[in-house]
Amino acid sequence: MEETEDFVGQGPHPVDDGLYTEPTKKRRRSDRDQRFRAFPSVEQSALKEYEKLESRTRRVLSNTYQKLIHSVFLDDSIPNGVKYLINRLLALIEKPSLDPIYIGLFGSTGAGKSSLINAIIQQAMFLPVSGESICTSCIVQVSSGSCEQYEAKIHLLSDQEWKEELKNLTKLLHRTEELDREEADAWDRDDAMEEAIWKLQMLYGNGAERKNYEELLRAKPKGKIPTSRIITLKAEETIDKCSVIWVISDIERVSGGRAHEDLLNESIKACQRGFCRDIALVVTKTDKLHLPEYLRERKVGNRAIQSQREAILERNGVIKLQKNRILKEKLKTKLPMDSKVLEASDLVYTVSAQEYWQQALLTEEETEIPKLRGYIRKSLLDKKRRMVTEYVTEAFGLLLLTDSFNCMENLPNEHLCMSGLRRFVEEKIQLLEKAIDQCFAHMERPLQEGVRNAKASYRRILGACLVRSRGNQGFHQTLKAVCLKNGIYASRTLTRIDLNEAITQPIYDQIDPVFGGIFRAGKPTGSALLPHVEAFKHSLQEKMMEIGVRSGWKYDSYKKSFLIQEISAILGGLEGYILRKKRRIYESLTTSVQNDLKPCYEEAAQIAGKKACERMKDVIRRGVDQQVAEGMFERAQERMQHQFQQLKNGMTEKVKGSIATMLTLASSQGDGLYKELADVKSEYKEMEKLHRGLREVAENAVLRRGMQDFLLKMSPSKGVPPKA
DSSP: OOOOOOOSSOSOOOOOGGGGOOOOOOOOOTTHHHHHTTSOHHHHHHHHHHHHHHHHHHHHHHHHHHHHHHHHTTOSSOOHHHHHHHHHHHHHHHSOSOOOOOEEEEEOTTSSHHHHHHHHTTOTTSSOOTTSSSOOSEEEEEEOOSSSOEEEEEEEOOHHHHHHHHHHHHHHHGGGGGSOHHHHHHHHTOHHHHHHHHHHHHHHOTTGGGSOHHHHHHSOOSSOOOTTOEEEEEESOOGGGOSEEEEEEETTTTTTOSHHHHHHHHHHHHHHHSSOOEEEEEEEOTTOOOHHHHHHHOOSOSSOOOSHHHHHHHHHHHHHHHHHHHHHHHHHHHSOTTOGGGGOSOSEEEOOHHHHHHOSSSOTGGGTHHHHHHHHHHHHHHHHHHHHHHHHHHHHHHHHHHHHTTOOOOOTTHHHHHHHHHHHHHHHHHHHHHHHHHHHHTTHHHHHHHHHHHHHHHHHHHHHHHOOTTTTTTHHHHHHHHHHTTTEEOOSSSOOEEHHHHHHHHHHHHHHHHHHHHTSOSOSSTTOSHHHHHHHHHHHHHHHHHHHHHHTOTTHHHHHHHHHHHHHHHHHHHHHHHHHHHHHHHHHHHHHHHHHHHHHHHHHHTOOSTTHHHHHHHHHHHHHHHHHHTTHHHHHHHHHHHHHHHHHHHHHHHHHHHHHHHHHHHTOTTSSSOTTSOOOHHHHHHHHHHHHHHHHHHHHHHHHHHHHHHHHHHOTTTTOOOOO
């Protein structure tokens, strides 16, 4: 059964029994100042101004909502226009302040992910890391694939491991007894000690930090510890939700290791099917360098290296150039040439969390931690600016219309104007449908070529997946696990196996650049889909302006503004709908193949006994051969094309329904149904001021940014040499 999706918080909402539900109270923001501390003063000012605009807008909307509710509460027959307004007001009031920005950090165990996060957020012991006086108290294993859920297994320490950990914790805490008063005060502020206290209190309760090792051994923990020492968590959040992906690899493994290459490939796929717009390789632990060995193997530069610091900076520069070139070439083969990620100045960062704290060899800037932190801040500030701008603008349009319902006069040619606008919208929707068909038609040829390539190469690819250089020893159980999971097996130690993805890869190799081109942002030409939606929006808005001026709408200011803003809100929701559907379309090839091969996987999984591994392989090979002969790859092509058709139908139906409702509402003034509606003129005027304030906030932010850049250039501290 085809799954359907609706806009989230956009467009008209169905009226139900919850019509008169009180909006959720404004969330507490006591931690706002704490959050702002991560930003320079210039950005703090901009954030505070945007939050003030948003807060005041919510207050105006809440006041308007309450007035409307009280004015119609006793009325048995509520006009559709009022129902629309009440639901739209409630949706805006309940709209989240800011959706999270998901930044995915992916890397092997020990690559330095925790240390990197600690440095970025400027909290040395926020996440426990190995190699310190306090080691991590659990190991977290996360397994994921192309599925709706991921699974995290937390492996708790054994009794013996915890006893050793407990001994170290109590030893650390009771060292203060050997120090004098001055030293003890200084030690009390140490992050390691605070971490030790927190661990003991979490497990044994308040006051545990004052007990010795023997007392704690006899104490009973607060919570129940599972006998298996494993806690399993499952949830729906995947790599596809990340808008930014950083692949983490330490300096010693970035040149010869395969793990980060596999992660980069997965990240590129996330760009195709998910929300990811930016990818970078973050090379960690760059302070680790054995100078004599580096000088012996050095192949770049003519000048002599005088110090460890010079060698680190030179090596960082070389790695940046090499990996940036390799990564860019890899991205070019999979993504459209005008993709935003290809325009990024930094695809590779060379960082050192340890030097960020110590600065014995490198300056803070040379560790590149501030650069990553600045990237996050800029992303958050830009998203907040866009969100508040859209929010205030949408609220203003809604208040314009609400205030207009108290205006009873109607022009003779009003009906004629709206009829003409409806015909224009119908014509433009037909043109949009044709544009969508043209965009999706670009997939036909690469799909056909990909199917031909897959049919010619599937035996070779499958053979490579089923053969192990060391024979079948130990592979029997792995292959059984692959079959039990319908062709997919993810392991902590082995390379991920996905037979369905492997044999469909020749199709993806052909379609990837075209697929990415369809869902990219850009000029409204060629295969790009979203620019056609944007052009459709502008054509409607221009027509509304033209009709309003030509026909002399008496309430021209409110009607034009409302129609224009509602079009933006409706089509803004449409963009989100497209991006959510994108993943299902992209994965339809492997999903189709997996469904067709499921019977042969089930048959192979039942095999046991002598030479079971070879017999399982034979079943899989015969099953794939049979399905290919019966048109497996052609069916996968048809299913992807069907998914594209479903997306087109969903887009046009949502546009037709939402715009029809909006136009009906806009033409309903003056019919005598709203004479008892509450007066919201004061709220409208306040909203008008807030709308004007948007431009002032933006202009002030630009001025402050310019001043900050000027001061940074003039700063005498720039270029200060590192500590000895």
